[in-house]
Amino acid sequence: MLRTHYTSQIRPEDEGKEVVVAGWVHRVRDLGGVKFIILRDREGLLQITAKRGVIPQELMNIADELREEYVIAVKGIVKANRIAPKGRELIPNEIEIISRPISPLPISISSKTDIGLDTRLDYRVLDLRRPEVLAVFKIQSKIVEGFEDYLREKGFQKVFTPCLIGAASEGGAEVFPVVYFNKTAFLRQDPQLHRQLVVISGMDKIYDLGPSWRAEPSHTPRHLCEHRGCAVEMGFINDEQDIMRIEENLVTRAMLKVKEECSEELEILEVNIEIPSTPFPELRFPKIYEILEEFGKKIPFGEDYDRESEVILAKYVKEKYKSDFFFVNRFPFKIKPFYVMKVDEDPQWARSIDLIYKGLELSSGGQREHRYEKIVEQIKEKGMSLIGLQWFTEFFKYGAPPHGGFNLGIERFTMQLLNLSNIREATLFPRTPERLLP
RNA sequence: GCCCCGAUAGUAUAGUCCGGCCCAGAAUGCUGGCCUGUCGAGCCAGCGACCCGGGUUCAAAUCCCGGUCGGGGCGCCA
Numbered sequence: 001m002l003r004t005h006y007t008s009q010i011r012p013e014d015e016g017k018e019v020v021v022a023g024w025v026h027r028v029r030d031l032g033g034v035k036f037i038i039l040r041d042r043e044g045l046l047q048i049t050a051k052r053g054v055i056p057q058e059l060m061n062i063a064d065e066l067r068e069e070y071v072i073a074v075k076g077i078v079k080a081n082r083i084a085p086k087g088r089e090l091i092p093n094e095i096e097i098i099s100r101p102i103s104p105l106p107i108s109i110s111s112k113t114d115i116g117l118d119t120r121l122d123y124r125v126l127d128l129r130r131p132e133v134l135a136v137f138k139i140q141s142k143i144v145e146g147f148e149d150y151l152r153e154k155g156f157q158k159v160f161t162p163c164l165i166g167a168a169s170e171g172g173a174e175v176f177p178v179v180y181f182n183k184t185a186f187l188r189q190d191p192q193l194h195r196q197l198v199v200i201s202g203m204d205k206i207y208d209l210g211p212s213w214r215a216e217p218s219h220t221p222r223h224l225c226e227h228r229g230c231a232v233e234m235g236f237i238n239d240e241q242d243i244m245r246i247e248e249n250l251v252t253r254a255m256l257k258v259k260e261e262c263s264e265e266l267e268i269l270e271v272n273i274e275i276p277s278t279p280f281p282e283l284r285f286p287k288i289y290e291i292l293e294e295f296g297k298k299i300p301f302g303e304d305y306d307r308e309s310e311v312i313l314a315k316y317v318k319e320k321y322k323s324d325f326f327f328v329n330r331f332p333f334k335i336k337p338f339y340v341m342k343v344d345e346d347p348q349w350a351r352s353i354d355l356i357y358k359g360l361e362l363s364s365g366g367q368r369e370h371r372y373e374k375i376v377e378q379i380k381e382k383g384m385s386l387i388g389l390q391w392f393t394e395f396f397k398y399g400a401p402p403h404g405g406f407n408l409g410i411e412r413f414t415m416q417l418l419n420l421s422n423i424r425e426a427t428l429f430p431r432t433p434e435r436l437l438p
Numbered sequence: 439g440c441c442c443c444g445a446u447a448g449u450a451u452a453g454u455c456c457g458g459c460c461c462a463g464a465a466u467g468c469u470g471g472c473c474u475g476u477c478g479a480g481c482c483a484g485c486g487a488c489c490c491g492g493g494u495u496c497a498a499a500u501c502c503c504g505g506u507c508g509g510g511g512c513g514c515c516a
Binding site for chain 2: 036
């Protein structure tokens, strides 16, 4: 018995039509003489109504056996009925039991009892059956679709850059070592350097969707050891402003897509999406020190700001510009990696941008240094090995246009968009310092 | 890596401060029964738990130490 319809495809207008649905028994409400079997598939729920005396006794016996999370296929006739959920129900002619789960299940799918996140992640496959959890990933899929729609329209080409790298060259976060035959390789912490190489190869406008890894034992609601990013890189830019324009449109497009195509999921999650206006506000160093000081936060001139500052600035922007988004530009060069471009006229600052959304950093990016001599200079300034980075710098000798890009965290964006309290909610199978299973 | 907090049935919790009244309580789930329009169905009956190791004490879910696991804050960052 194959499925002919998802539950969402069955409407009151289909009255009298014979259909086959398949899925899991979400709940059984047994009133004695009438039994309501709520069937769930990935699209939603459908009530199957079995009345004693109306349907054959044999079928009633099968219905009596059903428990939560049985996998069943049901052939029946659609009936329009105002008192049924969404105005329609299915009167069964055949019920096939495909799989009988052991009982009781470790976590209940349909119960409203709260379940701790850690327990939910232990039983993630069952947890994902809950409509409010499923909704997060339907929306995440649409976010990425929105990104890709936009990038495709703008002429960006999808590429794949390596996840295994030969040297932990970027500095900053810790990397995971991997046994690679008789060598040590590392999982990339960002597809950054390879993206740059692809752009100067001549592909010009590219993006990469993929994972990055951080070997940081971070115990926070916003960090994962493995996360995915939408990483965009483009050549022939005027300056970092071009990158910001791409990024804000990318984000806005994804939000529009979700708002238009996920109304039911947004309703389940009780989220209302307001499409932000562009361009996003931009705050710059060193002006940022002054703003922070207004709020009683003293950061030494030329130093990086901290987490608290991020939240303060978000509040400031929200009040002044009514925006949940803003860019931070012109970070101090000394806290940024060697490849970022300094402002030539004032080289203490870098053309380096972060995008902050509801007080959380969504992405880092900016304009990269494309002049070979400058790159070499900056590597020396950072005290890094020229030899170790030769695999990268080499190619800047042979003609490189001005370019830039960013990597936007997909889980973080999902989390902030849906007001989730923990990034693990926005990850199918999160990898955190203590969790590697399932 | 540093700091703070927590762990009780399948789940989520009460009880812990102030040891005995707790062979641990209500919910949800599960099992069985009743019920012909439920939609978090309802009603009745039953099942099921103190993270691990050590210590203090006449007595430990409760106090102390260690371990494991988890949550949060900072740092780092997407």
